[in-house]
Amino acid sequence: MNALSPWAVVASTELANSSSTVFEHTADQFNFKVIVTSDSVWIQTEMPGGGNVAFRGAYSPGADLEFTKTEALGQGIALDISTPIGQQRIDIIIDQTEQSPVLRYTTRLTPAKDMMIPGWPRDILFNGKNDNPEQTEGKIHASQFGTRTGFLYLSQTKPKSASLLYLQNLTALSDYCQQTETSLGDTVGGEWPELGFSLPPSKKPLQTGKEVILSDALIAFSDENPDKESILSRLYLDLLARIYLLLPKPETEYQPWPDILDKGLKDLIESPGCWSQVGGHKYFNAYVSDYETPPEIMVQLAVLLPLVDYVEWSKKKLEVMNTIKEGLPAFYDEKLKTIMRWLPAAEDKLKGEEEQKVPKVMDSWYLHHPLLNLSRLAIKGDKIAKQLFLDSLDFAIKVARHFKYQWPVFYKMDTLEVIKAETAEGKGGEKDVAGIYAHVMLQAWELTKEKRYLNEAEKAAKSLSGHGFEIFYQANNTAFASGALLRLYKITGKELYLELSYLCLAAIFRNVQLWDCNYGYGKNFPKFFFLYPLNDAPYTAVYEEQEVFCAFHDYLKHAEGVDILPSVKLLVAEFIRFLIDRAVYYYPTMLPKDMLEENPKMGEIDPRLWIALEDLQDGWLKSGTVGQEVYGAGNVFGILPRHYLQIPGLPFLIYTDYPTSGFSAVKGKNIQFKVLGDDRLNCRLMLIKTAKKKIPEFNIQVKGQKEPLKAKPAPLGNLEYSIPGGSIITIMLHSN
Secondary structure, eight states, X not given: OOOOOHHHXXXXXXXXXXXXXXXXXXXXXXXXXXXEOSSEEEEEEEOGGGOEXXXXXXXXXXXXXXXXXXXXXXXXXXXXXXXXTEEEEEEEEEEOSSSSOEEEEEXXXXXXXXXXXXXXXXXXXXXXXXXXXXXXXXXXXXXXXXXXXXXXEEEEEETEEEEEEEEEOGGGGHHHHHHHTOOOTXXXXXXXXXXXXXXXXOSSOBOTTOOEEEEEEEEEEESOOOOSHHXXXXXXXXXXXXXXXXXXXXXXXXXXXXXXXXXXXXXXXHOGGGEEEETXXXXXXXXXXXXXXXXXXXXXXXHHHHHHHHHHHHOOOOHXXXXXXXXXXXXXXXXXXXXXXXOGGGGGGXXXXXXXXXXXXXXXXXXXXXXXXXXXXXXXXXXXXXXXXXXXXXXXXXXXXXXXXXXXXXXXXXXXXXXXXXXXXXXOSOTTHHHXXXXXXXXXXXXXXXXXXXHHHHHHHHTTTTOGGGGOSBHHXXXXXXXXXXXXXXXXXXXXXXXXXXXXXXXXXXXXXXXXXXXGGGGXXXXXTEEXXXXXXXXXXXXXXXXXXXXXXXXXXXXXXXXXXXXXXXXXXXXXXXXXXXXXXXXXXXXXXXXXXXXXSSSOOOTTSOOOBSEEOOTTSOBOSSOBBGGGTHHHHHHHHHHEEEOTTOSEEEEESSOEEEXXXXXXXXXEEEXXXXXXXXXXXXXXXXXXXXXXXXXXXXXXXXXXXXOEEOGGGOEXXXXXXXXXXXXXXXXX
């Protein structure tokens, strides 16, 4: 039993004795009462099965809280409050636009004096009989870590009651952080029964008379109390999408990706800092001007595959692709019969300053990622890639069976000795490697039609059960796993694989940042819907985000014809939409120089190069602390082919910031395609000029709508439209 804070002791006593209810509303099986105590305004929520939870909407230290005004807000109430620390206003709204209710309360303070905040109580208190918190028990399934979304996902188990997803809209608190020089990392958490958001202690004072938001909380409720992993992940995705629809979201902007690609391609090819030479072959460095680390096969392929996508789209030839391919066979070890992480001819450059920087030491996922990319090349007809892929498969299977489909972090390639078993004590190894291994095996099955590879994929997939949200080790691997599991479901019809696919997606969306850091250096770039590369990473990284972006496109492609969760369609499409807006800010050319790290861990940072930084940090920290990431260069080459549709003979490109499918165009006739995503949200459609000619006359029709869409002018003579997700679009060209 966890001890209570003084705030919780006083609150439980006052809630037990209070009869001052100023508002009451019932939604579905939940009853909400706004109760006033001497120092707080609470939203007492009665849940199914006898559960009871109180949300602290406003707080004033001491006992001098007085109402000055109340106002009805539809299914809610607004309260103006006079307190010694200043005037407060709390807006309380219960949304019932969909089946599950969402409670939202927003609190503003206009300080009476310049004021330091040394501490603040959390805003959730679970109550038992007679408002006794000690009589309750519950399970926290997932919560905020670092600067990810400020959220709690939990269920009350004593009494066995409901589940809820609590999300603090941290974007709204940016002004508080700017004034007080504080960060919003790790501000949502706590221990049962005292949970929720707590203001970070200030380093500088809030200013007299300047209104500031202290809280903007949204809580989605469900009468389910999940006792199975499959229900846990489905419910999380559904509740998150439910809140997401109500969450204030920043506006996105169109970024000129064709122009950005030209700049990035030029710097990638021509900058000496991007290249090293070994044994007569040129190889990409992992980081700009990092000549100390030997070439890695993952780095070469992580750039090559997006270039392949771009060349297939543009029909151009790039000699740099031949340069990369020529160096790949040198990564194969004839004795071990497998590709290696480090170029064998340069392994003697490794100095052992990190556990994996030792000859023949493998980071578990590093074996499978290059195999996955080789398989993609092989399926496209590349003979060298096919040979390297097929020749390495038996070794990969040997390793998988040796570790019983539960991979450690590091092991020796020649002896399979475990160098590091767990990511942290008691946390296990790289759990999602089983998923990327399953993906590799499915690729091998597709290429060869040998049943043994499909059997291996199923064995690996089944080992993913039971990990819950901890299934996530590295974002791109978890995303690849989700797609492999969806494919297995389509091949076998086994529901288990679809549920595990959802579990992977839930773990990914547990590691995003659904808020915009508008304080400190964060004011210089958007961060809404950032994805963190590792479950404990303090920063976001371009390479993992780019690969998840591509994996999500593949997921929606494979999901066509499958009745997947609407929440999945919505969240996946929205991640893609926001990435296209903000990914350009990984380029140091887009950022003020004073926010770039002068002494990165790897190589050097050249702010003139259109080569992305590995890392973007919290608002008070400089970015580029790891280095300028050459293997993150695939970002732009992945965006262009997936979001710009070409029409032969017409002087414009069709751009959407949602993914699309089924594109068809007949010269001089109608153009048609489907926009993916969910119809509860809209995305951007643009016609982008590619010549000096005006865009020709046409109508754009959304299937099911009577009137054609109306364009709004965009810069440079382009045209812009707003279209619903999940819709079929027809562009009807008029004959000349």
